[in-house]
Amino acid sequence: MIRRDEFASIANNGLWKQNSSLVQILGMCPLLAVTTNATNGAMLSLATLLVMALSGAAVASLRHLIPHEIRIPVFILIVATLVTMVDLAFNAGLHGLYLVLGIFIPLIVTNCIVLARVEAFAAKNPPLHSALDGVFMGLGMLWTLSLLGGLRELIGAGTLLSGIELVIPGTHALRLLPEDYPGLLLASLPPGAFILLGCLIAWKNWMEARAARAKRPPLPHSPSSPAPAAAGPQG
Amino acid sequence: MHGPQPPMPGTTPPAPAGVIGAAAMARCTALILFVFVIVFTGLLAGAYRLTRPAIEASAREEKMRLINEVLPPGSYDNDLLADALALPATPELGLPDGGQVLRARKQGRPAALVLEAVAPDGYAGAIRLVLAVGADGRLLGVRVTQHKETPGLGDYIDPNKDKNKAHPWIGQFAGLSLADVPASGWRVKKDGGRFDSVAGATVTPRAVVKAVKKALDFAAARGEALYAVSAKEQP
Numbered sequence: 233m234i235r236r237d238e239f240a241s242i243a244n245n246g247l248w249k250q251n252s253s254l255v256q257i258l259g260m261c262p263l264l265a266v267t268t269n270a271t272n273g274a275m276l277s278l279a280t281l282l283v284m285a286l287s288g289a290a291v292a293s294l295r296h297l298i299p300h301e302i303r304i305p306v307f308i309l310i311v312a313t314l315v316t317m318v319d320l321a322f323n324a325g326l327h328g329l330y331l332v333l334g335i336f337i338p339l340i341v342t343n344c345i346v347l348a349r350v351e352a353f354a355a356k357n358p359p360l361h362s363a364l365d366g367v368f369m370g371l372g373m374l375w376t377l378s379l380l381g382g383l384r385e386l387i388g389a390g391t392l393l394s395g396i397e398l399v400i401p402g403t404h405a406l407r408l409l410p411e412d413y414p415g416l417l418l419a420s421l422p423p424g425a426f427i428l429l430g431c432l433i434a435w436k437n438w439m440e441a442r443a444a445r446a447k448r449p450p451l452p453h454s455p456s457s458p459a460p461a462a463a464g465p466q467g
Numbered sequence: 468m469h470g471p472q473p474p475m476p477g478t479t480p481p482a483p484a485g486v487i488g489a490a491a492m493a494r495c496t497a498l499i500l501f502v503f504v505i506v507f508t509g510l511l512a513g514a515y516r517l518t519r520p521a522i523e524a525s526a527r528e529e530k531m532r533l534i535n536e537v538l539p540p541g542s543y544d545n546d547l548l549a550d551a552l553a554l555p556a557t558p559e560l561g562l563p564d565g566g567q568v569l570r571a572r573k574q575g576r577p578a579a580l581v582l583e584a585v586a587p588d589g590y591a592g593a594i595r596l597v598l599a600v601g602a603d604g605r606l607l608g609v610r611v612t613q614h615k616e617t618p619g620l621g622d623y624i625d626p627n628k629d630k631n632k633a634h635p636w637i638g639q640f641a642g643l644s645l646a647d648v649p650a651s652g653w654r655v656k657k658d659g660g661r662f663d664s665v666a667g668a669t670v671t672p673r674a675v676v677k678a679v680k681k682a683l684d685f686a687a688a689r690g691e692a693l694y695a696v697s698a699k700e701q702p
Contacts, residue, residue, distance in 0.1 A: 268618075298503075299496045306503050313507040317514040324521035327529055389619065420618045 246368025273381030281370020537608030543571035586678035
């Protein structure tokens with residue numbers, strides 16, 4: 233079983249401290265391409281979450297059987313099999329959305345975050361921990377990509393959750409800004425994703441710097457003490 | 468796929484000398500990899516078999532949904548997808564690699580042709596269209612199936628993206644025929660024709676109008692021959 237503090241640490245790592253998009257800056261290609269709205273970002277994250285949870289559990293269960301020298305081909309084999317199964321399941325169950333996400337589902341194989349977590353975490357930890365690590369890494373990606381997608385479509389077109397009807401038939405996108413909002417094309421195009429991602433990273437670093445300042449009381453008689461270093465992107 | 472690899476210096480923990488030879492270990496590693504490949508290939512094959520019926524059904528449904536947008540469902544009574552005719556390379560429709568024509572019939576008599584067409588000269592590459600031409604030469608409907616036009620600018624040719632929901636741009640074509648509109652009318656208004664366009668994005672509608680006109684010419688010239696060939700006769 234899993235201890236409470238282990239659970240908390242895995243959750244915190246995935247959601248915030250080692251957030252795949254904001255800290256590790258991994259998976260930029262799908263991030264740029266699919267976050268044109270919140271729905272696509274959320275659905276691709278869910279597919280990635282599923283792959284990461286399953287591959288984490290699979291690799292962790294098999295970790296004593298995999299010789300060290302061939303671990304990378306075996307990991308890729310496991311991840312690629314799971315991605316193809318998720319791809320087939322999407323195609324069968326959510327065909328409309330499958331057409332939108334298209335090539336990006338098979339490309340989950342090449343998303344470094346999946347292999348990175350398998351190699352860095354699942355190869356050294358028990359299955360339950362590894363599956364949870366995959367789930368929380370995926371949830372971290374989920375909130376980041378949904379927020380980014382939501383911001384992009386809100387600024388770009390004034391709507392939220394467009395394309396939701398492909399996931400839940402009968403629903404429709406929310407129009408948050410007035411009908412005559414001209415839209416800001418930049419936000420819908422890939423450069424807009426980079427600019428907004430930069431803003432999100434800056435916001436996260438600012439939050440962390442503020443938290444670090446609050447934890448460490450200002451030292452007396454040292455007005456020129458260096459500010460606590462903000463957590464920068466790693467990797 | 469992966470042959471036996473000699474253990475690379477530095478990557479493997481040193482094996483107890485003399486217990487097992489390097490060659491035996493490589494064979495063992497290769498065997499393990501082979502077993503993994505077999506097991507995961509089996510899993511994939513199973514997933515493929517399980518999802519295939521659903522995937523085929525949703526592909527059919529998707530195709531019918533598109534066809535029903537250009538062709539009123541009550542206007543024919545045959546099984547459209549079964550009455551398909553493969554076209555050889557057809558430059559008139561912008562299909563250098565050939566395509567497909569569906570024949571809609573009512574009580575055995577020709578009702579409409581569902582054609583694919585490609586406008587090669589969109590602002591950002593080819594625009595794929597599907598259109599239905601009635602047996603009387605009237606356009607029943609046109610839809611864009613694939614395009615790369617600028618989001619928010621040229622993408623109004625897709626009724627889902629068109630801001631004018633009541634009268635989407637693509638709806639202008641419905642009901643027109645070569646008899647109603649003289650050859651000079653098959654242009655956007657800016658070029659002296661009868662079709663509207665949005666200021667600042669004229670290249671896109673120009674390409675679509677041209678492709679629709681060419682498809683109508685094709686249907687007029689070849690329509691009767693296309694209805695006559697039975698689906699079984701085709702090579």
